[in-house]
Amino acid sequence: MDTGTHVVMGIALGGLATLDPAVASSHVTTTSVLIATIAGSQIPDIDTVLKLRNNAIYIRNHRGVTHSIPAVILWPLVLLAVIYPFFPGANLLHLWAWAFAAVFIHVFVDIFNAYGTQALRPFNSKWLALGVINTFDPFIFAIHVLGIIAWVMGADPGFTFLLMYFIIIGYYFKRYQTKKRVLVEVRSMIPDATEIIVAPTMKFHQWRIAAMNEDCFFVGRSINGEVKILDRFKRIPVPNTPVIEAAKKDQNISAFLSFSPVYRWEVDEYDDHYEVRFIDLRYRSNGHYPFVAVVQLDLDLKPINSYTGWVYSERKLRKKLGVVPS
Structure with missing residues (x-):
């Protein structure tokens, strides 16, 4: 997801943490957990600084090692080392648990983008990209913002964000079903396709399509369930010249x-x-x-x-x- 969405996700997770009795019973723990969830929702993207060097290094490494299994284990410990000295009265175990949840959720939701992550490293370097949710999804961002506004206005943060997460889970399932229908339609149009990529856009009913068979590349778009092939290119193998x-x-x-x-x-x-x-x-x-x-x-x-x-x-x-x- 984009940086803004990860920020509001961190705030929401900090609000959800108030359902944890160990967090709710201690102001110090509540404050430290909120800081940890916001920071944990951002820290895997620390590799964005690679873009300052050049795009090649950024493309090769973004969402790579910083989103890997060892990183998901390491980042919460780094956050503990930084945050806990400022809040020595906080519940250490629960602070770690919510920091871990923030990091894990960051990596998990990134898998649903078209860009994906190398979340299985070091066991597998394959990119996991389900292509269900756009990098910036207006609905997901907006519902987080509404939840935060409700919190500021006095709503119970725990139950507010619990309800919000149930809605978002339903939204993910709906997006998955919509993508599946697009895949079925593309398959019917290109029955001999060897690969089909359906990628989300910011608009719920619009999807990008790239497919190939043995002879051609096909580029298209689905709008409101109607699939159109917009470009077709002869598939010519890259020569060894x-x-x-x-x-x-x-x-x-x-x-x-x-x-x-x-x-x-x-x-x-x-x-x-x-x-x-x-x-x-x-x-x-x-x-x-x-x-x-x-x-x-x-x-x-x-x-x-x-x-x-x-x-x-x-x-x-x-x-x-x-x-x-x-």
């Missing part, structure tokens, strides 16, 4: 290929350089595919410039590559 092999060694291309499961490729040859482009097919927006990886190589196949990330126009991509558009 010297240009492609040199491009794959670039960190931006390598990071993209480690992350993207459905993409097409292009190679352009100019007078003084080659340009290799990989295009993720999952994120079509207004006829454009914004998530790309591009590398420019000189005639000796040495990298000149490269980039991976989100760009919404060719002009902006040229600027990212250090090329001033004419």
Whole structure:
């Protein structure tokens, strides 16, 4: 989920913790638990700082080791070490338990996004991405905000957020059922599909679709249960040419290929350089595919410039590559 949603989730979990007698009976424990749930709902995303280095490192590592099994065990202990000295009268066991719950829920809900996490590391490095809930879901964010407002206005936080969580669980089941229906419809349209990816959007009844069979890539969208195929591309295997092999060694291309499961490729040859482009097919927006990886190589196949990330126009991509558009 996005940072804002994780913040309100942490506050809500702190309110829910007041149902715990050990928390409710001690003001010190209540305060420390609220701090721990807010911090615990944020701390797995500490790897966001990697974006300050470059997109390639961020893509390779975000929601990786910081969302792994050892991290879920370690983060609550880190929070205890930081928070408990300021609240020595707090119930240590219950402070740890709610800190653990905050970290675990953060990682758990991220699995339902299209981006996913490597939550099974170190036993399995596969990305777990159920693609049921958008990274920012307006309903989930709004119901948390309403619960917080009710708390501020005097409502019992424990029962308020308990009711809220029951509603959210029902919402997750509804989203899952809606996605399943879209999958069935896509399967009926492309019966020989070898892979189908249905990804959520911020709108409840709109889903992005990327699929493939042995011959083609299909890109579409489902709106109110109606599936439309918007683009179709011939599926051409990535060749083992010297240009492609040199491009794959670039960190931006390598990071993209480690992350993207459905993409097409292009190679352009100019007078003084080659340009290799990989295009993720999952994120079509207004006829454009914004998530790309591009590398420019000189005639000796040495990298000149490269980039991976989100760009919404060719002009902006040229600027990212250090090329001033004419």
